[in-house]
Amino acid sequence: MTLPSPIEAPASFAGLNIAVVGLGIEGRDAFTFLEREGAGIITVDRNLERAERHQDDLSILDEVDGLIASQGVHHHLSLLVEAARRDIPVYGPTQIFLERCPAPVIGITGSAGKTTTTTLVHRMLQAAGVPCRLGGNIGQGLLGQLPDITSTDMVVAEISHTQLLRTTRSPHTAAITNITPNHLDQFSWEDYQQLKYRIVDYQSPSDVVVLPFNDELAAAATARTDASQRWFGIGTPSMPWHCALRSSDGQILYNDRPLMSVKELKIPGEHNVLNALAALAIVADVVPGDIATDVLRTFAGVPHRLELVAEIGCVRFINDSIATTPERTLAGLKATAGPVVLMLGGRDKHLPLDPLIDELRRHVRLVVLFGEAAPQWTDRLTDRDIAAEDAGSFDAAFHRAATRARSGETVLMSPGGTSFDAYANFEARGQHFRDLVNEWARTGSLSDDH
Secondary structure, eight states, rough: OOOOOOOOSSSOOOEEEEEEEESSSSHHHHHHHHHHHTTTEEEEESSSSSSSTTTTGGGGSSSOEEEOOOOOOOOTTTHHHHHHHHTTTTHHHHHHHHHEEEEEEEEEEEESSSSHHHHHHHHHHHHHTTOEEEETTTBSSSSGGGOOOOOOOOEEEEOOOTTTTTTTOSSSSSEEOOOOOTTTTOOOOOHHHHHHHHHTTTTOOEEEEEEEEHHHHHHGEEEEOOSEEEEEESSSSSSSSEEEETTTTTTTTTTEEEEEEEEOSSOOOOOHHHHHHHHHHHHHTTHHHHHHHHHHHHHHOTTSEEEEEEEEEEEEEEEOOOSHHHHHHHHHHTOOOOOOOEEESSOOOOOOSSHHHHHHHHHEEEEEEETTTTTHHHHHHHHHHTTTTEEEEEEEHHHHHHHOTTTTTTTEEEEEESSTTSSSSSSHHHHHHHHHHHHHHHHOOOOOOO
């Protein structure tokens, strides 16, 4: 194992000098928290326009009692490695929150589906009138919410593997949606799995773990916790407590009691069926089944996840920018009806394209590639007799896909790679796609600015 050892945070940061490393959402949230605690703060980032000191400046360590590292900061960063060598503590925001939070926490992690599942759980709790807070990897900090959280609340937290990197606590309810290869450009496959399992490692018998019985790796987490087990999946499970889709008639069951038909789900795709089942299993003890299923009947999905942007001239344009792995692209393709012109590309995460190949042959008439990964992906696809063209830029790829799409087809932007070759995040890439679609709808062309 090459992962850093997580440590407990102090009872208070008052009077301590702390460096906040990484000033994204989580770092800014940590700054607010430390300011309220009465700590001295040094802001550190790779971008000096938003911080006092650069992350490569090791002299920072001569001035601080500890560091708080945002999840987006790689654990191999020299500043963090040298801090550990000098026994200067490095804390994670999620660790501090789990230590301080007075309310029970529902923590949801997974390689895919965690944002949709987290959003569904939050909406189900709201619909049932349960006081609840939402945050974590879903784009809203948790530490800044601490003053407003009471013991009567419930906290719904989406937790990424990097947020689990420095934790020694587990949520009261811990859920793993799935575990599949991801982020192998930053972690070994073994380390990545261990990080996902960490969400259950510190649970007690009074806690709850929610796991998929269809996913062998995620299901193996049950051996690491004494918490009460809840299961979800497709098929007939052997476990006594479960939320499952009965394949024979399409009924969604809660412990063999029918709740609704899968046809009533508004969100498309088998992966979203699993997200819905996970959410039902997570809230089953606190939300009545009829309220939870009412949410599922009306929930249209989260932006940038198989989002129908427009239908123009009998061509559908779908934004699936969240698909930063080939596996997510495969799920998006399976959920998209009819022939597809696929926009694929971005930055490679060193994940195999092979699982996509059969679906590309079956379902995709043309692959249009863009970004850093385009040259090598084009060669790999054409070598497998897949019709693939390297358009270069995202704008050029959109224009080629839009002009080549035929009536009844879908232009699906489901990239299979990260956005960081050209964008701050997948949301920015998805918004760019929306803007291009809207311009195409107005004019049937793109301006010279594109």
